[in-house]
Structures are given as structure tokens and as C-alpha cells.
Amino acid sequence: xxxxxxxxxxxxxxxxxxxxxLFRRRGFNIESLAVGITEKPQISRMxxxxxxxxxxIEQVTKQLNKLIEVLKVSDVxxxxxxxxxxxxxxxxxxxxxxxxxxxxxxxxxxxxxxxxDSFIIEITGDEDKINAFIDLMxxxxxxxxxxxxxxxxxxxSKALE
Amino acid sequence: xxxxxxxxxxxxxxxxxxxFGIPGGxxxxxxxxxxxxxxxxxxxxxxxxxxxxADGYARATGRVGVAFATSGPGATNxxxxxxxxxxxxxxxxxxxxxVPRSLIGNDAFQEADITGITMPITKHNYLVTDEKELLRIIxxxxxxARTGRPGPVLIDLPKDVTIADIEFDYPEKVDLPGYKPKYAxxxxxxxxxAELIMKAERPIILAGGGVILSNASEELVKxxxxxxxxxxxxxxxxxxxxxxxPLSLGFIGMHGAKYAxxxxxxxxxxxxxxxxxxxxTTGKVSSFAPNAKIIHIDIDPAEIGKNVRVDxxxxxxxxxxxxxxxxxxxxxRRKEWEDKVNEWRRKYPLRYKRDGKLKPQYVIEKLxxxxxxxxxxxxxxxxxxxxxxxxxVKYPRQFITSGGLGTMGFGFPAAIGVKTAFPDKTVVDIxxxxxxxxxxxxxxxxxxxxxxxxxxxxxxxxxxxxxQWQQLFYDERxxxxxxxxxxxxxxxxxxxxxxxxxxxxxxxxxxxxxxxALSIDAPVVVxxxxxxxxxxxxxxxxxxxxxxxxxEEV
Ligand SMILES: Cc1ncc(C[n+]2csc(CCOP(=O)(O)OP(=O)(O)O)c2C)c(N)n1
Numbered sequence: 068x069x070x071x072x073x074x075x076x077x078x079x080x081x082x083x084x085x086x087x088x089l090f091r092r093r094g095f096n097i098e099s100l101a102v103g104i105t106e107k108p109q110i111s112r113m114x115x116x117x118x119x120x121x122x123x124i125e126q127v128t129k130q131l132n133k134l135i136e137v138l139k140v141s142d143v144x145x146x147x148x149x150x151x152x153x154x155x156x157x158x159x160x161x162x163x164x165x166x167x168x169x170x171x172x173x174x175x176x177x178x179x180x181x182x183x184d185s186f187i188i189e190i191t192g193d194e195d196k197i198n199a200f201i202d203l204m205x206x207x208x209x210x211x212x213x214x215x216x217x218x219x220x221x222x223x224s225k226a227l228e
Numbered sequence: 229x230x231x232x233x234x235x236x237x238x239x240x241x242x243x244x245x246x247x248f249g250i251p252g253g254x255x256x257x258x259x260x261x262x263x264x265x266x267x268x269x270x271x272x273x274x275x276x277x278x279x280x281x282a283d284g285y286a287r288a289t290g291r292v293g294v295a296f297a298t299s300g301p302g303a304t305n306x307x308x309x310x311x312x313x314x315x316x317x318x319x320x321x322x323x324x325x326x327v328p329r330s331l332i333g334n335d336a337f338q339e340a341d342i343t344g345i346t347m348p349i350t351k352h353n354y355l356v357t358d359e360k361e362l363l364r365i366i367x368x369x370x371x372x373a374r375t376g377r378p379g380p381v382l383i384d385l386p387k388d389v390t391i392a393d394i395e396f397d398y399p400e401k402v403d404l405p406g407y408k409p410k411y412a413x414x415x416x417x418x419x420x421x422a423e424l425i426m427k428a429e430r431p432i433i434l435a436g437g438g439v440i441l442s443n444a445s446e447e448l449v450k451x452x453x454x455x456x457x458x459x460x461x462x463x464x465x466x467x468x469x470x471x472x473x474p475l476s477l478g479f480i481g482m483h484g485a486k487y488a489x490x491x492x493x494x495x496x497x498x499x500x501x502x503x504x505x506x507x508x509t510t511g512k513v514s515s516f517a518p519n520a521k522i523i524h525i526d527i528d529p530a531e532i533g534k535n536v537r538v539d540x541x542x543x544x545x546x547x548x549x550x551x552x553x554x555x556x557x558x559x560x561r562r563k564e565w566e567d568k569v570n571e572w573r574r575k576y577p578l579r580y581k582r583d584g585k586l587k588p589q590y591v592i593e594k595l596x597x598x599x600x601x602x603x604x605x606x607x608x609x610x611x612x613x614x615x616x617x618x619x620x621v622k623y624p625r626q627f628i629t630s631g632g633l634g635t636m637g638f639g640f641p642a643a644i645g646v647k648t649a650f651p652d653k654t655v656v657d658i659x660x661x662x663x664x665x666x667x668x669x670x671x672x673x674x675x676x677x678x679x680x681x682x683x684x685x686x687x688x689x690x691x692x693x694x695x696q697w698q699q700l701f702y703d704e705r706x707x708x709x710x711x712x713x714x715x716x717x718x719x720x721x722x723x724x725x726x727x728x729x730x731x732x733x734x735x736x737x738x739x740x741x742x743x744x745a746l747s748i749d750a751p752v753v754v755x756x757x758x759x760x761x762x763x764x765x766x767x768x769x770x771x772x773x774x775x776x777x778x779x780e781e782v
Contacts, residue, residue: 077406081355085347092348122533129530135352135372138406 069098070124070144071116071219075228077136078104078111085134086113095127099216114218141227149219153197155188158208167207174200185210231359232257232390236265238366241398244294246270246285246648248278252298254325254338257390270648270677273669275302277641279309283318284605284642287628289649292373298325300338308635310380311349315632316464317441319378321369328388329357343384351379359392364399371402376409377528378441409527413544413552421523421540422556428497430565431457437464438502438526439546440624447550448501454557458569460488462509463616464631471620481509482768483613487572489774492517500524502546505535515773525549578617581782585759586735588686592618594738595656599746602654603646605639607663609693611686613764615658637666643681644670654746661687661713671725674751682745683753688760689713696763722753730754
């Protein structure tokens with residue numbers, strides 16, 4: 068099963084390499100890894116999506132916790148808000164423009180760049196929504212997709228740390 | 229003050245008395261500072277040996293061992309040493325020189341990304357990019373190396389950092405929010421463990437290197453006597469209980485005694501302390517002790533449940549946890565189990581064929597007889613297994629071996645580290661001819677500093693352990709395992725270095741040779757020309773269960 072882990076780590080050079088290296092070396096498969104700083108500039112938050120059984124996830128969590136720069140690891144798979152951001156560059160001809168705009172609107176996407184024969188559409192949402200949107204765009208010809216990977220936060224007032 | 233001087237002063241503050249290493253341009257400032265220090269520096273002849281020596285020193289004393297190397301090739305030469313220390317949780321601090329900050333990343337002369345290279349084999353590592361952080365980093369490095377589950381820490385020092393001018397304000401405390409080892413065991417888990425122990429009919433204690441690292445041997449023996457329970461160890465756990473103790477069954481695993489492996493397989497409860505259930509210890513994991521519940525005590529939470537299923541996990545320091553656990557246990561004799569194990573002991577003793585040839589086992593038996601208190605280091609291969617089988621360890625830190633990485637070339641430099649720490653002890657490296665060749669240059673170090681270690685080579689002129697596998701599992705196709713050392717004289721090589729060399733060909737000469745070697749006040753190499761085709765038995769083949777044992781007719 069896929070799990071989403073949130074890790075608070077010290078915002079120092081090399082920490083990402085350590086986390087990524089740990090996954091590779093121990094044979095854990097990262098599906099996505101998103102990093103950004105938190106409200107405290109010295110702390111970053113990583114959201115890591117891993118596929119594995121309970122035993123694997125337990126090992127991943129324990130091994131992450133062993134890294135000196137890792138402050139806290141939490142499994143946020145359940146009961147959380149999950150988001151991903153994607154930029155999709157899609158072909159747009161005079162015939163298809165209207166349709167694309169309409170679909171983008173339904174998905175609450177935003178057109179952030181318009182060229183003579185293409186759009187860039189920004190879309191956020193959970194993974195399924197983004198997959199569905201990208202699927203729909205295929206018929207027009209996708210030129211490029213950039214996705215951030217998932218970030219997640221548990222619902223309610225409880226916070227990591 | 230010059231940062232290099234501050235480094236040396238910080239090391240003095242950490243109580244460092246000895247450093248092993250080799251200088252070079254990138255670390256020359258630190259060596260310059262060392263010139264005026266009381267700290268004794270031992271110039272090894274290879275950086276790998278410097279780290280093994282620091283590691284041996286750490287294993288023998290329980291204190292942090294320190295090694296120095298220069299940048300680039302000096303640093304990369306430390307890698308095997310660091311990985312060895314990492315696998316066996318040995319507290320070592322390695323300081324490497326690095327090219328100046330302005331050249332980092334430019335493929336400068338003698339540049340290697342040693343923090344990148346050692347990331348997977350250090351407990352933690354640092355590249356000092358700001359001289360203001362230097363002293364905090366040194367403080368942290370020593371703290372991290374020796375606390376919790378110990379391990380090697382590397383500090384990479386750019387040359388211009390070592391020249392910088394800094395204030396010597398050595399921190400008193402460390403502040404590491406992400407590093408909080410847990411020492412006390414959870415009281416409820418300890419009670420649950422005690423309940424399981426009281427219920428068990430066939431309990432076994434499995435002790436690992438963690439018992440030795442936490443100095444918990446006394447508590448371990450007390451637990452064993454209180455239950456009472458037989459004790460088996462991993463290779464790293466040898467010495468956790470005196471192997472002459474009636475409850476000790478020695479080590480288990482691939483070359484453990486039959487009775488020890490049987491006892492584990494038939495037990496109904498395993499009390500595992502500071503052991504990581506390596507595949508060499510458990511045999512085939514899915515058939516490991518099939519009817520046993522498992523209590524696992526370890527300071528590293530990641531070890532619990534990593535390799536075997538665990539019924540009662542207890543995270544904490546072995547010494548503290550055992551102290552608590554003992555309080556909840558009452559003596560209850562399990563006569564039937566006791567008789568059964570003792571019967572196996574009588575029926576399946578460790579033994580070897582006596583056919584007139586010089587047997588390696590005999591050499592070790594004699595060494596044990598003549599110097600039972602000696603600290604023994606080993607190389608890797610058959611020599612290591614025979615040493616483990618026939619040298620009955622009496623006290624913790626007496627048997628020093630590369631268990632996790634299995635590093636040929638470890639034992640000799642490790643012995644140098646041990647002898648440096650304990651100049652009055654007899655220190656013997658039990659070696660194979662192949663392994664000894666891997667760090668033989670350290671004879672120069674021994675002679676130079678008068679480090680009076682003894683190397684006993686069980687010379688079979690083969691990479692013996694590999695040859696044994698080729699014999700048993702590859703149709704005697706001895707691919708690249710014959711060393712033909714018979715045409716080479718270790719005696720003369722030793723003499724060439726200025727050490728004492730001896731050659732022994734017959735069983736009848738063994739005793740006198742050992743006596744003589746131990747009495748000489750100089751480094752001695754004894755070349756025991758043993759039966760070339762002798763094998764290590766009993767043997768559990770890789771991937772088989774602990775009770776699927778190959779043995780030889782004697
Ligand atoms: C550095 C290193 N290289 C290779 C090996 C693989 N290996 C394990 S045992 C062994 C043979 C050891 O031969 P020797 O030192 O002569 O000891 P013996 O087994 O004959 O006692 C080898 C090559 C190893 N453990 N370490």
C-alpha cells in the first residue's frame with residue numbers, strides 16, 4: 068500500500084541527498100518526494116510517498132529517524148489534505164482552444180501562458196484529479212508536464228512538531 | 229588561535245591520548261599543531277590501517293578511537309576502515325583534510341567528495357564550511373560517535389579552514405534536536421518480557437555486540453543465572469558471558485557449535501540483547517527458532533523487527549534494561565531443558581581430526597591454554613572461525629573481530645590499536661595468510677614504535693574459506709584461491725621489516741614456539757604451516773536453517 072510520510076528536517080546542505088541515498092541503499096522505492104522550507108527557515112518539510120507493506124513503512128520511518136538531521140517523521144496517509152501542483156503544456160488550435168478552456172475551468176485550473184498554438188495550464192489537487200486532467204488533455208497533444216509531487220497535511224488542529 | 233591548534237586542543241579536551249594516521253598537504257596544518265601536543269600520534273603505513281587501529285583501540289577500551297588522513301587518496305583509503313567500524317557499531321572519529329573551500333567541486337588536486345562517499349557508512353559526517361562551526365562540530369562528532377548506538381563519524385576539514393583564526397570557546401553541551409537516544413526501557417514492556425520469561429520452559433539468551441558496547445556483561449550473566457537460561461552469542465557477542473561459564477554455549481550461526489544451534493532452534497523463548505539478527509547468525513530466517521517467542525532489547529529502534537518477528541520489543545540501553553528486567557524475575561529450574569541441552573553438549577562437542585598433520589585448531593587450543601587472558605584480534609576467513617570456536621573468551625572486549633563487514637586485513641592493525649591502549653597485555657592477531665598480506669606493511673609501524681603484537685598466521689597457502697566453499701559447493705574447482713605461500717617466507721618478510729619471524733611445521737613444535745613468541749619483547753610473526761585442506765566444521769550452509777548442519781566424520 069502507498070503511504071505518505073511527512074518529515075521535518077534541518078534545512079542544511081546534504082540532507083536531501085542523505086534521505087534519497089537512504090532510500091536507494093535500503094531498496095525502498097520513493098514514488099515522490101517534495102521538499103520546501105516551513106515557517107521556520109531552519110526547518111524543511113519533506114513529503115515522501117512510499118509504496119510498501121507495513122513492515123517496510125516501519126523500517127523507512129525508523130531509518131529516517133536515525134538520520135541526525137531528521138527531527139520528526141509522521142505517517143500522514145490517513146485523514147489528510149493532499150495536494151500536488153502540475154503545469155501542463157498542451158497544443159491548442161483555434162478549433163480546440165474553447166474546449167480546453169472549458170475543461171480547465173471545470174478542473175479549476177488556470178491558464179498561465181498562452182502562445183500561438185499552445186497553453187500552459189496550472190492545476191492543483193489530489194493525485195487522481197491531476198491524473199484525470201492530464202488524461203483529458205492527451206487528446207489535444209501534451210507537449211510537456213511538470214508535477215511537484217505530493218504534499219500533505221493532516222486535518223484538524225494537531226500539527227507535526 | 230589558528231584553527232588547527234584549536235582542533236588539537238579540542239581533541240585534548242575530549243580526552244584523546246592516541247591518534248592513528250598519515251599526513252598530507254591538506255591536513256598538514258593539523259599535523260603541525262599536533263607537533264606541540266601531548267597526544268601520541270602513530271604513523272601507520274596505510275590509512276585503512278589507521279582507521280582499523282583506531283577501531284581496535286575503541287573496541288578494546290570503549291573510548292572513541294581517532295584517525296587522521298589527508299584529502300583525496302588519503303581520505304578514500306579510509307573507506308574500508310570506516311565501513312568496518314560502521315557495521316560493528318564502533319565509536320571512531322575520522323578527520324580528513326580537504327582542498328580549500330574555494331576549490332571544492334573543481335576536481336582540484338587530491339580532491340574527493342569524502343562526505344558524499346562515506347554517507348552510507350558513517351553514523352554522521354560533516355564538511356566544515358565555516359570555521360566558526362568547527363568546535364561545535366568536533367564536540368558533536370565525539371558525542372554522536374560514542375552515544376546511543378555507537379558508530380563512526382567523519383569530519384572533513386578544508387585546508388583554509390584549518391588555517392583560519394578562531395576563538396577557542398569549546399562548547400560544554402551539544403544541542404541536537406534530531407538526535408535523542410533512548411536509554412531507559414519501557415517499564416510495561418519490561419514487565420511483559422518478565423512474564424514471558426517466567427512462563428517459558430526452554431528459554432535462551434542470545435547476546436550480541438550491543439551487550440559489550442553497553443558494558444552490560446555483568447547484568448547479562450546475572451540475568452542468565454537468575455532465570456536460569458543458557459546463553460548463546462553472535463560472533464560480536466563473544467565475551468558477553470565468560471565462555472567457560474556453565475551456562476555459556478558459545479556462538480551460534482554458520483560455524484557455531486551444533487549444540488548451540490540446536491538449543492536455539494528448540495527454544496520456546498529467545499531473549500535477544502543487543503544483537504541484530506544478521507543472516508550469518510540466524511541462518512535461514514524463516515526457519516529461525518520456529519517455536520520461540522522473541523524478546524528483543526536494542527538501543528536502535530530500527531533493529532527491532534528488521535530481520536525477525538519480535539513479540540516484545542524493548543528499546544533502550546542493554547545495561548539499564550537488564551537491570552530492570554532482573555528485578556521481575558524469580559529463579560525457576562527447568563530440569564528437562566537443562567538435561568536436553570547438556571546431553572547435546574556431550575554428544576556434539578566441537579572437535580577436529582587428529583591425523584598427525586599440523587591442525588589450525590590445535591594451534592588456537594594451545595594459544596588459549598598458554599595465554600587465556602590475551603586479547604585476540606582476528607582476520608577474516610577460516611582463521612576467524614577457528615579462533616571463535618577454540619579460543620574461549622573470558623571477558624568482554626577480549627575478542628576483537630570484523631563481524632559485520634568481514635574485512636580481511638582488519639585484525640593486524642586492530643591489534644596495533646589494542647596494544648597501544650593496553651601496552652601490558654598480550655595481544656595476538658590470529659591471521660590467515662591471505663588476510664595478513666592485506667595490511668602486512670603495518671609491520672613497519674610495529675617495529676618503528678615498538679608495538680609488541682604477535683601475529684599467528686594459520687598458513688594454509690589458500691584463501692581458505694573461499695576454497696572451503698569451492699570444495700563443498702563448487703566441485704573442488706579452486707578458482708583463484710591458491711596463494712602458494714609455501715614458496716614465500718613470512719619469517720623472512722618479518723625479518724625484513726625488523727620484526728622477529730618464526731616458522732612452525734609440526735605439531736610437536738607448537739607449544740614451544742608459542743611460548744617463545746609470547747616471551748619475546750618485540751613484534752613477532754609466527755608462520756604456522758597448517759594442513760592446507762582443513763575445513764571449518766560444523767557448518768550451516770548459507771541459506772539453510774540453523775539445524776541443517778554439515779559435519780565431518782572424525
Ligand atoms: C577485503 C576482503 N576481500 C575478500 C574477502 C572475501 N574472503 C572471505 S574469507 C577469504 C579468504 C581468507 O583467506 P585467508 O586470510 O588466507 O584466511 P583462511 O580462510 O585461509 O583462514 C576471502 C578472500 C574478504 N572477506 N575481505
